[in-house]
Amino acid sequence: xxxxxxxxxxxxxxxxxxxxxxxxxxxxxxxxxxxxxxxxxxxxxxxxxxxxxxxxxxxxxxxxxxxxxxxxxxxxxxxxxxxxxxxxxxxxxxxxxxxxxxxxxxxxxxxxxxxxxxxxxxxxxxxxxxxxxxxxxxxxxxxxxxxxxxxxxxxxxxxxxxxxxxxxxxxxxxxxxxxxxxxxxxxxxxxxxxxxxxxxxxxxxxxxxxxxxxxxxxxxxxxxxxxxxxxxxxxxxxxxxxxxxxxxxxxxxxxxxxxxxxxxxxxxxxxxxxxxxxxxxxxxxxxxxxxxxxxxxxxxxxx
Amino acid sequence: xxxxxxxxxxxxxxxxxxxxxxxxxxxxxxxxxxxxxxxxxxxxxxxxxxxxxxxxxxxxxxxxxxxxxxxxxxxxxxxxxxxxxxxxxxxxxxxxxxxxxxxxxxxxxxxxxxxxxxxxxxxxxxxxxxxxxxxxxxxxxxxxxxxxxxxxxxxxxxxxxxxxxxxxxxxxxxxxxxxxxxxxxxxxxxxxxxxxxxxxxxxxxxxxxxxxxxxxxxxxxxxxxxxxxxxxxxxxxxxxxxxxxxxxxxxxxxxxxxxxxxxxxxxxxxxxxxxxxxxxxxxxxxxxxxxxxxxxxxxxxxxxxxxxxxxxxxxxxxxxxxxxxxxxxxxxxxxxxxxxxxxxxxxxxxxxxxxxxxxxxxxxxxxxxxxxxxxxxxxxxxxxxxxxxxxxxxxxxxxxxxxxxxxxxxxxxxxxxxxxxxxxxxxx
Numbered sequence: 001x002x003x004x005x006x007x008x009x010x011x012x013x014x015x016x017x018x019x020x021x022x023x024x025x026x027x028x029x030x031x032x033x034x035x036x037x038x039x040x041x042x043x044x045x046x047x048x049x050x051x052x053x054x055x056x057x058x059x060x061x062x063x064x065x066x067x068x069x070x071x072x073x074x075x076x077x078x079x080x081x082x083x084x085x086x087x088x089x090x091x092x093x094x095x096x097x098x099x100x101x102x103x104x105x106x107x108x109x110x111x112x113x114x115x116x117x118x119x120x121x122x123x124x125x126x127x128x129x130x131x132x133x134x135x136x137x138x139x140x141x142x143x144x145x146x147x148x149x150x151x152x153x154x155x156x157x158x159x160x161x162x163x164x165x166x167x168x169x170x171x172x173x174x175x176x177x178x179x180x181x182x183x184x185x186x187x188x189x190x191x192x193x194x195x196x197x198x199x200x201x202x203x204x205x206x207x208x209x210x211x212x213x214x215x216x217x218x219x220x221x222x223x224x225x226x227x228x229x230x231x232x233x234x235x236x237x238x239x240x241x242x243x244x245x246x247x248x249x250x251x252x253x254x255x256x257x258x259x260x261x262x263x264x265x266x267x268x269x270x271x272x273x274x275x276x277x278x279x280x281x282x283x284x285x286x287x288x289x290x291x292x293x294x295x296x297x298x299x300x301x302x303x
Numbered sequence: 304x305x306x307x308x309x310x311x312x313x314x315x316x317x318x319x320x321x322x323x324x325x326x327x328x329x330x331x332x333x334x335x336x337x338x339x340x341x342x343x344x345x346x347x348x349x350x351x352x353x354x355x356x357x358x359x360x361x362x363x364x365x366x367x368x369x370x371x372x373x374x375x376x377x378x379x380x381x382x383x384x385x386x387x388x389x390x391x392x393x394x395x396x397x398x399x400x401x402x403x404x405x406x407x408x409x410x411x412x413x414x415x416x417x418x419x420x421x422x423x424x425x426x427x428x429x430x431x432x433x434x435x436x437x438x439x440x441x442x443x444x445x446x447x448x449x450x451x452x453x454x455x456x457x458x459x460x461x462x463x464x465x466x467x468x469x470x471x472x473x474x475x476x477x478x479x480x481x482x483x484x485x486x487x488x489x490x491x492x493x494x495x496x497x498x499x500x501x502x503x504x505x506x507x508x509x510x511x512x513x514x515x516x517x518x519x520x521x522x523x524x525x526x527x528x529x530x531x532x533x534x535x536x537x538x539x540x541x542x543x544x545x546x547x548x549x550x551x552x553x554x555x556x557x558x559x560x561x562x563x564x565x566x567x568x569x570x571x572x573x574x575x576x577x578x579x580x581x582x583x584x585x586x587x588x589x590x591x592x593x594x595x596x597x598x599x600x601x602x603x604x605x606x607x608x609x610x611x612x613x614x615x616x617x618x619x620x621x622x623x624x625x626x627x628x629x630x631x632x633x634x635x636x637x638x639x640x641x642x643x644x645x646x647x648x649x650x651x652x653x654x655x656x657x658x659x660x661x662x663x664x665x666x667x668x669x670x671x672x673x674x675x676x677x678x679x680x681x682x683x684x685x686x687x688x689x690x691x692x693x694x695x696x697x698x699x700x701x702x703x704x705x706x707x708x709x710x711x712x713x714x715x716x717x718x719x720x721x722x723x724x725x726x727x728x729x730x731x
Contacts, residue, residue, distance in 0.1 A: 108620035109504035110574030131504030
């Protein structure tokens, strides 16, 4: 294993705390646009995205630049990937250009883990299939900590397509390490019973009202239409039973935080009123994404 | 031509023999077994301190020819078989073209006759192109040398087609071998459905995908009277159902692969395609049930499901890699280590699991009779050293492929010589 970041599951709580603390230093101060350093000058980060992504890719690019590093982004459609080159061959080609880190998103679970066994260049996982999205969990934790100061004992409801969500898995692994009470909620085909055992402190709930009762944080997930090969339920039915609407929020904690990793589907998993409400942290999450990714990249580039 | 194997301990489960004796092979056939046999002019094989057994049989291998010769050929697969102690192998029909006609069956038989170091018996397809709709030319394939039928990796989902295939097989007195997998339940799955699959974000294959098919097939075997054989059994529930069927007197048998008794999900290296196969590595409770089945007889024999894949095909994202691992060269070593040296089964039972038992499953008769040391049968012998210490180096494999999770593993006990028709085709 090289010094990349493949997932949250294998990180210890002190390692996570270190990244989150460092990210705070990269958050914009009042009256300031953003933080910038030159500590990573002369380093090169390759962003290799095998799946469509706007916010994560842009966020990593900005983070690398604000550290003073050079960055280039490659997307699958515009590269030799579309000419049938294998993943290993593509990565070996990139490694020969001597980047100091490769940020990678891939539709296959474990693709970065598989590559990390064959490459020496550190890999930062920007989302692998239905497995992990570690920087999303880190930025979500940073966002909660900015408002609440601690994760321990908080009730956090994660609602939606849990089975296919890498965001859910990374968040569960992280929040569990910090002693949060996690409630996973979704339609039965998208919430396997075994998820209750993937980490300590996880409970399952199939009724959204019970899931968000007294919740301190509600994390909504996007319905992953592109990953569905299960017989599910009609879209209207989904929104009726699992879409988050204003009326739900009254039973949650009075200062509940509503989060969403984006992109949001208004009227599908979340109503516009909730997405645009004071409770919504969606734009704070985006902003923290840059600070957290700066901390992650710095950790990789300046070991 | 005459060969005498002297000073060994002869274990022949078919005759119940387990004693110091010599074996004389003459003109490719077993001539005599007994103490202090006279064999003037014979070539001598000194088996002092070794076990002399009937030639080992593997009724489930993939030789990839015709069609996928970059991964294996009949010649290289047979060589790997010899290096694993096997003298007879049965090859599955998922070649290209599929072995669904007498032409392909004959091609395999003829190629093996010319190039293979061991005896090769084809298994014909159940349905045309193994598509599960129309029956293949089963009687013609049987006449050309097919010893069983199976659609192996593409199991027949249509129960009516399976019923008809069983009726045809019964009339021909050949077994129907099923790779038990409900393709709708397993769709998209890359590993056993369990906590680890959820953790790793890998789509799971539930045990029920195997169990519902075993249940269906047992009912159809009862309906048709066909001999029915469960390939690579992997779940505790399936073992229980086979045991139940046997207790009802149904002609139901089963095999297990070495990797299904050697590994459970806790042994898997995440996203390593050398641990990706169908059925998938199951849980420790399943392994426990399998071990008990091997001991009690619910499981009749060990078969490798040797499934070579070229390195490039296995060096990919886990979900894109094909299913299957090689197994011919590590089977006997794993059996010694995990079944015999642990005291689970006797050496005699181990030999039976590779000889008389698979021979009974297939039902070779007349001049094809094998799996025993009866005079007049094939002069096939496997010589074993239960104490031999060795390790597996996949780069030295005689298979064309190297997709094994057992690379580097140390073993105690293994084959030391493979004799086919009185000719030593492999020595350690």
